[in-house]
Amino acid sequence: GDSVTQMEGPVTLSEEAFLTINCTYTATGYPSLFWYVQYPGEGLQLLLKATKADDKGSNKGFEATYRKETTSFHLEKGSVQVSDSAVYFCALRAGGQNFVFGPGTRLSVLP
Amino acid sequence: EAEVAQSPRYKITEKSQAVAFWCDPISGHATLYWYRQILGQGPELLVQFQDESVVDDSQLPKDRFSAERLKGVDSTLKIQPAELGDSAMYLCASSRMGATLTEAFFGQGTRLTVV
Numbered sequence: 673g674d675s676v677t678q679m680e681g682p683v684t685l686s687e688e689a690f691l692t693i694n695c696t697y698t699a700t701g702y703p704s705l706f707w708y709v710q711y712p713g714e715g716l717q718l719l720l721k722a723t724k725a726d727d728k729g730s731n732k733g734f735e736a737t738y739r740k741e742t743t744s745f746h747l748e749k750g751s752v753q754v755s756d757s758a759v760y761f762c763a764l765r766a767g768g769q770n771f772v773f774g775p776g777t778r779l780s781v782l783p
Numbered sequence: 784e785a786e787v788a789q790s791p792r793y794k795i796t797e798k799s800q801a802v803a804f805w806c807d808p809i810s811g812h813a814t815l816y817w818y819r820q821i822l823g824q825g826p827e828l829l830v831q832f833q834d835e836s837v838v839d840d841s842q843l844p845k846d847r848f849s850a851e852r853l854k855g856v857d858s859t860l861k862i863q864p865a866e867l868g869d870s871a872m873y874l875c876a877s878s879r880m881g882a883t884l885t886e887a888f889f890g891q892g893t894r895l896t897v898v
Contacts, residue, residue, distance in 0.1 A: 676825075704885075706886055708889075713894070714891055714892070715787075715789075715874055715889035715890050715891045715892045716826070716874065716876075716889040717889070718886045718887075718888070721886055761825055761826075765887075769814065769831070769838070769878075770816070770828050770831055770839060771816070771826075771828075771876075771887050773825035773826050773827075774825055775824055775825045776823075776824065776825050
């Protein structure tokens with residue numbers, strides 16, 4: 673079945689550091705790819721998405737590029753802030769229309 | 784801005800008791816999902832509705848869990864009897880029908896603690 677793999681956390685960075693969170697997927701068909709963010713005690717919020725190969729999703733300084741050849745969708749940000757501390761989930765949506773999530777990566781940004 | 788509404792936000796119940804969660808999706812969203820998220824893990828699908836019909840409930844523990852979406856609008860998820868292992872966040876989400884490219888919108892979730 674479809675699956676998503678993310679780098680293990682937690683990730684701890686200093687403010688203004690560069691962030692990369694790796695995400696790879698396995699899917700039958702041609703999925704759409706998403707990054708969601710979850711703050712403590714809250715539901716998931718969409719951060720960005722990409723729907724076809726080589727698409728780049730971007731929002732709030734975060735970016736991710738849909739790489740079909742490597743089945744990857746890595747999340748990057750050039751300069752993180754303390755307010756970016758949260759759990760980040762990579763997800764895919766394929767033909768079954770269900771969303772399949774990775775295990776999440778906890779990010780802590782220190783001032 | 785339209786939101787997915789869930790209630791209650793928090794629920795504490797004793798094991799063997801019944802508990803119910805409610806979800807009101809964004810207006811016009813035909814697809815509704817219930818996910819369970821265990822602390823420190825990603826959400827896992829319990830049930831997916833298309834309008835009032837169940838599309839996927841393969842991971843729903845049907846001996847104790849039930850879900851309905853009468854009239855294809857709001858939905859209720861019930862657990863009876865609750866077990867200690869049911870302690871988790873229960874998330875409701877909705878999305879537009881027939882569009883695999885669109886995102887799901889999530890509610891704030893119900894945090895269930897079974898004691």
